[in-house]
Each structure stands twice: as structure tokens, then as C-alpha cells.
Amino acid sequence: MSNPNSLSSVLACPRCGRGPVTLERAGWICGGCSSGFPVIGEIPWLFPEPRQALSEWRGRLSLLTQHLGSEALAMRSSLQKSDLPAATRRRLEHVANANEDQIARLRTLLAPLGIEESSLSEATHRGLSTRLPTEQGLTNYYVNLHRDWAWGDEENKAALQEIRAVLGADLSGLGRTLVQGAGAGRLAYDLHAAGDAQLTVATDFNPLLLFAARELFAGRAVELYEFPIAPRRIEDHAVLRRLTAPGPARAGLCLVAADALQPPFADGAFDTVVTPWFIDIIGEPFARVAARVNLLLRPGGRWINFGSLAFSRGAHAERVCLEEVVELLPQTGFADFRSHEGSMPYMRSPASRHARIESTVAWVANKVAAPAEAPRARVLPDWLLMPDKPVPRTPALEVQAISSRVHAFMLALINGERSMRDMARMLVEQRLMSAQDAEPAVRTFLARLHEEMEG
Numbered sequence: 001m002s003n004p005n006s007l008s009s010v011l012a013c014p015r016c017g018r019g020p021v022t023l024e025r026a027g028w029i030c031g032g033c034s035s036g037f038p039v040i041g042e043i044p045w046l047f048p049e050p051r052q053a054l055s056e057w058r059g060r061l062s063l064l065t066q067h068l069g070s071e072a073l074a075m076r077s078s079l080q081k082s083d084l085p086a087a088t089r090r091r092l093e094h095v096a097n098a099n100e101d102q103i104a105r106l107r108t109l110l111a112p113l114g115i116e117e118s119s120l121s122e123a124t125h126r127g128l129s130t131r132l133p134t135e136q137g138l139t140n141y142y143v144n145l146h147r148d149w150a151w152g153d154e155e156n157k158a159a160l161q162e163i164r165a166v167l168g169a170d171l172s173g174l175g176r177t178l179v180q181g182a183g184a185g186r187l188a189y190d191l192h193a194a195g196d197a198q199l200t201v202a203t204d205f206n207p208l209l210l211f212a213a214r215e216l217f218a219g220r221a222v223e224l225y226e227f228p229i230a231p232r233r234i235e236d237h238a239v240l241r242r243l244t245a246p247g248p249a250r251a252g253l254c255l256v257a258a259d260a261l262q263p264p265f266a267d268g269a270f271d272t273v274v275t276p277w278f279i280d281i282i283g284e285p286f287a288r289v290a291a292r293v294n295l296l297l298r299p300g301g302r303w304i305n306f307g308s309l310a311f312s313r314g315a316h317a318e319r320v321c322l323e324e325v326v327e328l329l330p331q332t333g334f335a336d337f338r339s340h341e342g343s344m345p346y347m348r349s350p351a352s353r354h355a356r357i358e359s360t361v362a363w364v365a366n367k368v369a370a371p372a373e374a375p376r377a378r379v380l381p382d383w384l385l386m387p388d389k390p391v392p393r394t395p396a397l398e399v400q401a402i403s404s405r406v407h408a409f410m411l412a413l414i415n416g417e418r419s420m421r422d423m424a425r426m427l428v429e430q431r432l433m434s435a436q437d438a439e440p441a442v443r444t445f446l447a448r449l450h451e452e453m454e455g
């Protein structure tokens with residue numbers, strides 16, 4: 001019988017969803033389908049397609065370091081101009097140096113991803129849509145690292161306070177706890193420290209945040225640059241921060257790399273699931289997110305949610321606010337709902353003129369029944385899973401292919417000699433457009449291109 005507070009006691013295979021997974025010499029192995037999952041940077045890498053996930057994150061790291069490098073080069077080339085104000089010169093030198101130093105720091109922290117193996121150029125990455133930033137970019141929630149571990153305690157204390165407002169001052173009795181989308185990990189660390197849980201699992205899919213959290217949980221410092229969006233002074237454009245935790249985490253705080261939409265956890269594994277600043281960014285309708293949380297909880301288990309409620313994307317009916325949440329929760333198997341609405345500073349960097357005040361909502365609800373509808377795992381089609389299967393040419397793909405062809409054709413017309421009028425004439429000759437439409441179309445295309453290049 002495994003220890004009920006061990007990590008393996010809450011895990012289930014993210015691939016087959018059935019088997020327990022245990023740590024063997026080669027990594028985590030599913031007892032049901034025998035799939036293997038590596039340990040990367042000391043963290044279980046429990047994605048259903050671990051190699052695919054590794055290669056995607058490696059690609060994002062490569063793109064990020066190439067981007068930092070090309071920005072540094074562009075700054076150094078601006079420094080060649082002799083008429084620059086002295087202060088601008090100082091700023092460009094400062095940020096170019098910081099970018100180059102940050103590349104080395106990121107490479108060291110993320111070395112377990114194996115960056116050397118990614119040889120795609122920045123242009124190829126962009127062509128293949130590993131854009132920067134993307135929904136899943138390495139730096140999307142990068143600033144959270146600095147808020148969690150460098151700026152002082154104001155926001156971290158406020159977050160814990162909002163949770164206490166619905167749970168009470170005493171945070172003992174959370175039991176086996178899962179923090180979904182834990183980001184840089186501070187709330188998971190604080191909850192684990194303030195309560196008496198024997199097991200708190202902090203999970204996220206972003207290895208930059210996870211690897212930094214690993215160091216901080218161990219009581220080690222991490223040094224990385226912050227690049228504030230509205231720097232106050234020249235040196236604030238790039239601030240080398242020393243991230244530290246108040247001390248090493250108490251035993252039982254674990255990190256897991258996983259996709260919340262394909263979670264590697266057994267149904268009913270947790271007494272408490274915490275979703276901080278998470279449910280409205282995951283890209284699923286609220287009812288489905290609630291059903292997912294429900295599945296992870298044991299009967300009677302608690303869901304603690306905290307953060308904003310900003311369901312601004314998706315179908316109109318899915319852009320829910322608090323009243324709708326209250327109505328939907330019973331349908332997803334929750335009762336005894338208690339909430340607290342608060343307001344707190346959000347991302348107030350001491351180096352930046354930019355900060356927000358967020359109106360937050362914290363709630364706790366108990367699982368009293370299974371969800372009416374179980375959430376589907378994100379099922380990938382065969383042609384994405386099997387390299388030999390033909391890729392179907394769907395109508396959506398057809399549209400995409402045509403628009404890419406037009407885009408490529410327009411780009412190819414730019415040879416350093418042709419004017420807009422020459423290009424328009426060629427479009428008419430190729431029967432791609434009428435004479436009337438061609439010139440304005442070329443201008444719109446080039447204006448957008450110019451904007452993107454400048455921006």
C-alpha cells in the first residue's frame with residue numbers, strides 16, 4: 001500500500017487515464033499502458049506526449065533567446081549613431097548587456113530542456129507559429145516570478161488574505177492539495193507553509209516558472225532580469241532581481257509539469273483544489289472547468305478559487321460573471337458556496353510606473369456530487385498522433401492555404417525595385433485582383449507589414 005501522502009498516490013497516467021504511475025529508474029511509468037514519462041530538471045514531466053511537449057518548450061526557449069539576442073544586436077546597431085543623447089546611449093547599452101546576460105541565465109536555468117538540440121532559426125519558428133508571445137509562451141507569466149519572489153510581500157500577503165476571507169484564518173485541514181496553474185509557485189508555497197498539508201502539488205505547464213520554483217522551494221536564490229513595461233529610470237529598463245523564498249519549503253510541497261486539460265491525477269485524488277488566477281485563462285467554458293475540478297476532488301472535497309473573473313473570450317453565453325457562476329456551480333456538483341469580493345494591487349513593480357488594481361473574487365465550495373457532464377479530455381485526431389497518417393485537407397485548412405499563398409506571393413513581389421504600382425500591375429496580370437482593387441490592396445498590405453516591423 002503506497003503512502004497516501006506521496007506524490008505517486010495522487011497520480012494517474014495522463015495518456016490512458018487509468019494506470020497508476022510510479023517512479024522507476026527510467027522515469028515515471030504507467031502500470032496500465034506502460035507509457036513512460038521523464039523527469040526533467042528534477043520535475044516529473046507528465047504530459048500525454050512528453051517528447052512533443054519537450055520539443056515545443058525547447059522551441060519556445062530557442063525563440064526567446066534568439067529574440068533577446070536580435071534585440072540586443074538592434075540596440076548595439078543603434079549605438080553606432082553619433083548623435084544619440086547620452087542618456088539614450090546609456091539605456092541602450094544597459095538593456096543590450098542585460099539581454100545578453102539574460103540569455104545565459106535562461107540557458108542555465110532551462111538547460112534540462114536541452115536547448116542545444118533546437119536548431120531552427122527565429123524566422124522558421126515564426127513561420128511554424130511558435131510565436132512570441134503565444135498563448136503558451138515562456139514569458140507570458142514571467143513577471144509573476146518577480147512579484148512572487150522579489151518585490152516584497154504586499155501582493156502575496158493580499159492573495160493569502162483573500163483566501164483567508166473565505167476559509168477563515170486557520171489554514172489547517174486542507175489535506176491533500178492541488179494548486180492548478182501554480183505559476184511561479186508563491187501561493188502554493190504560502191498555503192503549504194501556513195497549513196498542515198502533508199502533500200501540496202503545484203502544477204503548471206511552463207518549465208521556466210517550474211524550474212525557478214524548484215530552486216526557490218529548495219531555499220536557493222535565482223537571479224533573472226525583470227523588464228518592466230513602464231520603467232521609471234534608465235536602470236529600471238532591465239533590473240537584475242535576486243529571487244528568494246523566506247526559507248526552504250516544508251516537506252511535501254511538490255512540483256509537477258502537466259497540462260491542466262489533460263491532468264495526470266487520479267479522479268478523487270485531492271481534498272482541496274486551488275485555482276488561483278486560473279479559471280478564466282484556461283480557455284474553456286466555466287462549467288467545464290468546474291467539472292474538471294470536481295473530478296479531481298474526493299466527495300466532500302473543497303474547491304478554493306481566487307483571482308479575477310474575466311471570461312471575455314469564447315461564445316457570448318460563456319462570458320460568465322459571478323451571478324452565473326453561482327447558478328452553474330450546483331450543476332457541476334458543488335454546494336455550500338461562500339465567496340468574498342476584494343480588491344488588491346496587481347503586478348505593482350517597484351521599477352515600473354504601470355500597475356493595476358484588480359477586483360478579485362475568492363470562493364470555497366464543496367463537492368457534493370459528480371458533475372452532470374464529465375469533461376472530455378482534449379482528444380487529438382489520429383493524423384496528429386501518428387506520423388504516417390495522411391493529414392486531411394479540411395475547408396478551414398483550404399482557406400488558410402490560399403491566404404498563406406497570397407501572403408507569400410505579395411512578399412515575393414518586394415525586391416527592392418518595384419513600386420506599389422508595379423506590384424499592383426503584377427497582381428492584375430496574374431488575375432489575382434481587378435485593376436481597381438489592386439493598388440489599394442497592395443498599400444493596405446504594405447502598411448500593415450510596415451506597422452508590424454516597426455512595432
Ligand SMILES: C[S@@+](CC[C@H](N)C(=O)[O-])C[C@H]1O[C@@H](n2cnc3c(N)ncnc32)[C@H](O)[C@@H]1O
Nearest residue numbers: 141181182183204205206258259260261276277
Ligand atoms: C494567470 S497565471 C496565474 C499564475 C499563479 N496561479 C498566480 O496566481 O500567480 C496562469 C498560469 O496558468 C498556467 N497555465 C495556463 N494554461 C495551462 C494549462 N493548460 N496547463 C497548465 N498550466 C497552465 C500558466 O503557465 C500560468 O502560470
